[in-house]
Amino acid sequence: MTKKSIAIIGGGISGLSAGIFARQKFGDTINLTIYEKDNRLGGTIGITRENGYIADWGPNGFLDREPLTLEFVKQIGLYDKLYPSNNRSEKRYIYRNGKLWEISANPIKFMKSGLLSFSGRLRIGYEYFVSKKNNNLDETIYNFASRRIGREAAEILIDPMVSGIFGGDAENLSLEACFPIMEKMEQEYGGLIKAMIQKKKENRKSGQKGGPAGPAGRLTSFRGGLYTMIERLEEILHDNIRQNVEVEKITRNEDGRFQIICKADKIEYDYIILAVPSYISGGLLNEVSPDAAGLLMEIPYSNLAVVCQGYKISDIGQSLDGFGFLAPHNQNLEILGSIWTSVIFPEQAPDGYALFRTMLGGAKNNDIIELGNERLAELTHNQLSQILGIKEKPSFEKVIIWRKAIPQYIIGHSERLGRIEANLRQHGNIYLAGNAYTGIGLNDAIKRSSMIVSAILSGWV
Numbered sequence: 001m002t003k004k005s006i007a008i009i010g011g012g013i014s015g016l017s018a019g020i021f022a023r024q025k026f027g028d029t030i031n032l033t034i035y036e037k038d039n040r041l042g043g044t045i046g047i048t049r050e051n052g053y054i055a056d057w058g059p060n061g062f063l064d065r066e067p068l069t070l071e072f073v074k075q076i077g078l079y080d081k082l083y084p085s086n087n088r089s090e091k092r093y094i095y096r097n098g099k100l101w102e103i104s105a106n107p108i109k110f111m112k113s114g115l116l117s118f119s120g121r122l123r124i125g126y127e128y129f130v131s132k133k134n135n136n137l138d139e140t141i142y143n144f145a146s147r148r149i150g151r152e153a154a155e156i157l158i159d160p161m162v163s164g165i166f167g168g169d170a171e172n173l174s175l176e177a178c179f180p181i182m183e184k185m186e187q188e189y190g191g192l193i194k195a196m197i198q199k200k201k202e203n204r205k206s207g208q209k210g211g212p213a214g215p216a217g218r219l220t221s222f223r224g225g226l227y228t229m230i231e232r233l234e235e236i237l238h239d240n241i242r243q244n245v246e247v248e249k250i251t252r253n254e255d256g257r258f259q260i261i262c263k264a265d266k267i268e269y270d271y272i273i274l275a276v277p278s279y280i281s282g283g284l285l286n287e288v289s290p291d292a293a294g295l296l297m298e299i300p301y302s303n304l305a306v307v308c309q310g311y312k313i314s315d316i317g318q319s320l321d322g323f324g325f326l327a328p329h330n331q332n333l334e335i336l337g338s339i340w341t342s343v344i345f346p347e348q349a350p351d352g353y354a355l356f357r358t359m360l361g362g363a364k365n366n367d368i369i370e371l372g373n374e375r376l377a378e379l380t381h382n383q384l385s386q387i388l389g390i391k392e393k394p395s396f397e398k399v400i401i402w403r404k405a406i407p408q409y410i411i412g413h414s415e416r417l418g419r420i421e422a423n424l425r426q427h428g429n430i431y432l433a434g435n436a437y438t439g440i441g442l443n444d445a446i447k448r449s450s451m452i453v454s455a456i457l458s459g460w461v
């Protein structure tokens, strides 16, 4: 009997994890090929290791709250290399009116802090009395936040959180698609404060930990940086990977099989997993399904720049005792925020030095990446110096520009996704992996790949 075959397009974490799950579920009963257009694997996971610095180019970790990810890490033999963030990085800051304010998780401390005006703080408390939305129309994150906790909190707390996580604009992103749990807190419990109180009671009874949105999780990387995981995956999947091979087109035969068309060859497969950004999938699917292709092209992406800079600690005018800070758009900084990497993961900078990873761009400032590496680095250094009192130039610098970095789940995202999936189902064994659909983080990408392989297994004949 001839073996069935699976092609995975894309050698980022979605494609590589799909490869691991496929090998685990099907063993030698399939032919598996992973296509990657670049000469390196990892996609948005990349790294520079230089002079004692370990600088992640894109993601710097995942939250350890997802059992599937931890299981995956065990499966690839990296459990003992896990590197959880340092306890010293628990504090988080917001930049407002020229200074950094700690955001306290303790409600009494938060209410005493001057981060928000007195009326802004009172307005948050009033959330308890705000009635729930009485329609099921998709709502922006900003509308939800300003309706429930007031405009000031929406602008100072929620806007920077949305640019920190999604590189996005809270006034365009869909609450339902980005933070479904928040929507549920309102609909099921009547509001955020009510949900927190109720959840606390339930947890006390059951002895469980975690907030109303589930266990928060701790940012976790690997010894040697996040790229350690990609290096391990490359070792395991080596024989299945075709690197430096760009897939240019996919067509479907009359017998339902697919052809992968690259510059040098055409190969037939029974199953296709597209683990590339949605606009690439759209281009590849133009012939198989023009309707799905059109909808995939509609998912917008934001640009981001990551500026990594290392300084002597003695040249920094402020003690670094937290995760870093975020800057609301109305504070007129170009930077979106800065992560204090060497506090979070001390091995990532040499002794006596600090490493910052600062983000610029996002949906509200997409064009800033056009400044180029040098000017982005200078701008970032100037703004960090002003906030943190840095006296000297950085001794380490790496700038990474990500064009179309993060998919934006704008209003109508869930409905669009429903139409894409319904459309693709008509065309047989073709699946969309990646972070453009049901969650933008690493945990979400791994989970989606696992679900796709399970779906293939369940239809296996």
Ligand SMILES: Cc1cc2nc3c(=O)[nH]c(=O)nc-3n(C[C@H](O)[C@H](O)[C@H](O)COP(=O)(O)OP(=O)(O)OC[C@H]3O[C@@H](n4cnc5c(N)ncnc54)[C@H](O)[C@@H]3O)c2cc1C
Binding pocket: 009, 010, 011, 012, 013, 014, 015, 035, 036, 037, 038, 041, 042, 043, 044, 045, 057, 058, 059, 060, 061, 062, 063, 245, 246, 247, 248, 275, 276, 277, 280, 304, 306, 402, 405, 406, 433, 434, 435, 440, 441, 442, 443, 445
């Ligand atoms: C700056 C930044 C910071 C982030 N921070 C975090 C974080 O801290 N935590 C977190 O959980 N998530 C974070 N994310 C999100 C996370 O990086 C993504 O969820 C994840 O890496 C997506 O992986 P992927 O494999 O789906 O896509 P990608 O990483 O985009 O991989 C797609 C791959 O497909 C290849 N490819 C494209 N076209 C073709 C083709 N035609 N033929 C063959 N190959 C092709 C590409 O070269 C690439 O290697 C961040 C993202 C960015 C950009």
